[in-house]
Amino acid sequence: MDSSLTPPENLWYPYVQMKNRPEYPEIVRAEGCILFTRDGRELIDGISSWWSVIHGYNHPALNKVLVDQANRFSHVMLGGLTHQPAQLLAAKLAEICPGDLNHVFFSDSGSVAVEVAVKMAIQFHRNQGNSEKRRIISLSGAYHGDTFKTMELGDDSDFTGAFSHVLPDTVRVNVPKGGYNAEEADLKSPIAELQDTVVRHHPQTAALIVEPILQCAGGFRIYSPAYLDAAREICDRHNVLLIYDEVATGFGRTGRLFAANHANAVPDIMVIGKALTAGYLGHAATIASNKVYRAFLSNESSKALMHGPTYMGNPLACAVAFEGIRLFQEENYLEKINHIHQLIVQEFEKICSEKIVEKRAIGGMGVIEVKSSATLSNFRSFAIERGVWIRPFASYLYVMPAYVISDEQLLKILRVMREFFD
Ligand SMILES: Cc1ncc(COP(=O)(O)O)c(C=O)c1O
Known part of the structure; x- marks a missing residue:
């Protein structure tokens, strides 16, 4: 067997060609909507870990019920x-x-x-x-x-x-x-x-x-x-x-x-x-x-x-x-989601490019569909350099944040999306 094909890693990641996957940020802590990386970065999470972390990371009330139940x-x-x-x-x-x-x-x-x-x-x-x-x-x-x-x-x-x-x-x-x-x-x-x-x-x-x-x-x-x-x-x-x-x-x-x-x-x-x-x-x-x-x-x-x-x-x-x-x-989440929606719609208005097919939003989801997936190939590193975590796929650049995200954090995510197309 060709040893150059021997994978150097024990951990097999999802949806990726393991032979040439990019280096991934290593998360050592997470709090609210922020992911802290081993190399000292703070990334605002725009996609709530595949849309699951709606209350933010390290939530005290959720932590407490988890620990209480584990003790039983x-x-x-x-x-x-x-x-x-x-x-x-x-x-x-x-x-x-x-x-x-x-x-x-x-x-x-x-x-x-x-x-x-x-x-x-x-x-x-x-x-x-x-x-x-x-x-x-x-x-x-x-x-x-x-x-x-x-x-x-x-x-x-x-x-x-x-x-x-x-x-x-x-x-x-x-x-x-x-x-x-x-x-x-x-x-x-x-x-x-x-x-x-x-x-x-x-x-x-x-x-x-x-x-x-x-x-x-x-x-x-x-x-x-x-x-x-x-x-x-x-x-x-x-x-x-x-x-x-x-x-x-x-x-x-x-x-x-x-x-x-x-x-x-x-x-x-x-x-x-x-x-x-x-x-x-x-x-x-x-x-x-x-x-x-x-x-x-x-x-x-x-x-x-x-x-x-x-x-x-x-x-x-x-x-x-x-x-x-x-x-x-x-905690009246539907109101929070409506507010997130307003911000997404308002900021999407400002994003224009001939590379874009359509911008769509509903509730706490906004997506920019582009003509060619190649357009988005370096978005991930572009966003990480600017302190934002978003993982577009195919021709979709989307945001689906935790509902506890602050205006400042969400506006920053949306600004990074806009800068990418500027
Ligand atoms: C609509 C829908 N159904 C099912 C699944 C599969 O869920 P899981 O990844 O937990 O198996 C997903 C995951 O993205 C989904 O979006």
Whole structure:
């Protein structure tokens, strides 16, 4: 074997060619929205560690519940045992989720929680004697995770290209264009396409899965809530379940607690993760409606949901999540997010370049899409030199900060984005 190909590193990093990855800043401490590096830099974090750290780093209240829970017990299995942190969090999620999404199944990551949602949807139909309904329809531009089923549902070859020869064909419909306030005319064709697709495939289709209102990793596209209401009606007419993947959008990112809150429609199954545990521990939840849950109640054990990640309902994760939701509700986060939105929109106005295709913003997310990904290739080092941490990918330069970010910090991030294009 050619020794020059022998990787010098034990730690294998995500989404990168290890042979020539750039040097990464080493973080030794983090506080609020600031990352402190070993070589003495202070970086304002503009992307809240893949959108999870909504309350900022090293939060005293979250630290306290974590330590208190660790002093009681850090983990016990949920198979055959139970505990209050999981019970309390499940009850809290049932309270804050829309409609009758009352039944909470925990898992350890967003991808796994989407897998669970798909399993629930397929078994929902099977438990009622219909094993034919096993397809999942998804949207163009979707991203639902990196496990096999979630790659299959996603639509971004940057993530799935290496497996294109393994992944089965899926039924996919076009995500609506025109943004949040799309005209009826813009929605006509995607709704008609969804209607036609569901009519054609419903005997084999268990569910439609969408990232409601905002697609993130697949391209930061924003679409109208009216599409969700139309999708709900179409699904209902054809006995197809509706799944919302709110792993990225949940907990305020679109300006409401959940993206679902922008529409009247309520999904049958909703998936949350990321901000659920505020960047403390990997955890996620798949939340089912009464109708879905009831289809699993039976005297036959074969109708039970056969899934059980080792760390599901981890007490540390549940305690932190419960406290995070309390902070969100008691400290008026929706107002903070609205303010972040105003600043993003105001400063984006000042950013102009012929390299830009579009600037988009919703809630606590702003993205600048450029014509060529090469444009952004040195943004990361440009920003680090100026004390900002942002990791653009493909042709998207985006900001998704912690909601506790100060005006000064956010304005600095947005100024660095502007200077890059000046
Ligand atoms: C919409 C959506 N679904 C699922 C996932 C996967 O979550 P995880 O990285 O926790 O597996 C992500 C992650 O970015 C996501 O944005």
